[in-house]
Amino acid sequence: MKLTGRFGARFALTATDAGHWHAVVDDSWRGWTGPHGGTLAGLLIDVAQRASTRDYPVRAADVRFLGRPATGAFTLRATEHIVGRSTTMLDVVAEQGGVPVAAATVILGAPGATSIPAHSARPAPAVAAAPDCALFQLPPQIVPVGAHFVIRPAAGPLPLSGADEAMMCAWIALDPALPLDAPSSAVLADALPPGLFPLLTAPVAVPTVALSMQVHADLGHLGEAPVLVRAANVSSGDGWSVDDTDIWDSDGVLLVTARQTRRVLG
Template sequence: MMKLTSSLGAEFALTATEAGHWHAVVDDSWRGWTGPHGGALAGLLIETARQARTRDQPVRAADIRFLGRPATGAFTLHATEHIVGRGTTVLDVVAHQHGAPVAAASVTLGAPGETAIAAHSARPAPVVAAPQDCALFQLPPQIVPVGAHFVIRPAAGPLPLSGADEAMMCAWIALDPALPLEPPSLAVLADALPPGLFPLLTAPVAVPTVALSLHFHADSTRLDGLPVLVRAAAVSVGEGWAVDDTEIWDSDGVLLVTARQTRRVLG
């Protein structure tokens, strides 16, 4: 049975040290190919913004840029808040290691409002088997330790490194430790699957993320530990770069997140 952590901030021991400054530790179990998992760093930046905000507004979007070569271990973070009218707040968060910036985020928060426009979503969830009817798939923890934090059950599309003709993967995914389904943990889940081009390959190559943009579409407050349906696909690959799109739906088919990653292809 998965253990329960109250938040991503608690998992990374996120602590305020002085006005606008924070400290966190990302341990080696969250390491990806060569450094901290990109989704985990994105989630940490978003959680810092949530804790630094002075107005209780939900996260609507986040733009993350990876600026250096971070290592697992301690991070210092600085958050600057910008009040944009009555309904919108933007927080700029920068993570440092050894005095140098390694990741930055611009996180947009917005108060809910009333509108005469009917709710609409153009990204319906694909029809797939229920989680309990899908077999487990384990990312090799000896290569990517962060794989031990993901409970992955492929539901559609080819597997990574299968030499397929389709650059798409779709799976039910939960986190271990189980975390509330809120923007920081959804950022982790948006980067849980391998790069979108991996089904085309038969051997792994390094495909680090340079930029990650996330858009949050619905209130994702749900019971802890429930799996979400994650679909990741390569939109384009060429000239040493790749662009991936990711969607996340809850178990009721509600669209929670859309994300786009720009990646280097180092192989």
């Protein structure tokens, strides 16, 4: 697969006037019922980076899904908040037909020297290398966005296998390939089915209400995927479900963690 440029270019993301952008998410990026949530989160993050007056890397993003978007055109607008010399926060809203359908607060932060040594408390699991893992295809007739994911399960059960463990772990890349950055990482963090799916034998609707993503490494100096993605269900009950996702590069460096709060509608 060949790298094709910045994330937003894949969705014709262009500035229309001060603080506003236009993007198109076509039907190939549709999830269960509408635009893939990670893709929409990626667009919000991309707009935040473009709108900022500071060229700082993304450190975190909190995304809220406010309605029922459809595939097609989106209008996005951003507001920047300068917080001291090293931190910038941007509030970004995506609209369709003048109605907000998603919003995010994206934190950008300057790198800085510190006396505290770097460390990570989430080591990558020991799994086979990506080329040694068989391909797995999400059914594109049900989830069209599955055609954009190259998934190679590396550990844990498969979705809808009636397993006893609510966890999936796989090497994942995007097709067409995109540079591994904060926007594309949001897509990868939402590439696997909901974390409780290995427990099930038939799919149910589990839409994401909120997605929180934290960046742990400098994504600007990385190449393309595949990356190792581990998604696990933390809890489900009372019609709600919480998933945690970790993403490592091929050298075992922790890149991104994410948490999704979901409604269970089945």
